[in-house]
Amino acid sequence: MPDFQALAVNGAFFGNRGATATQQIAFSLNTAAALLAELPNDEITLAQVAAALHVHVAITPSYFPEMAKLRALRRLWATLLHAFGLPPS
Structure with missing residues (x-):
């Protein structure tokens, strides 16, 4: 697969x-x-770099705080893309 390009940000490493x-x-x-x-x-x-980025995060058994973390991450990701002049994806 010569055209396959993926970048991963491993947030689970920190978590x-x-x-x-x-x-x-x-x-x-x-x-x-x-x-x-x-x-x-x-x-x-x-835009190609942003499309290839995948963010992985650690999920704990705390149901509602983890949902809040994922929602916050999604909104902050859109803010980050806006700061770089890209549309939210």
């Missing part, structure tokens, strides 16, 4: 090492912002 839900979101979005700032070049556009 499994004791980060709070807020820290996990912050560190994951910080990593994603660094990738969006550094990876685009002449061959790959910013």
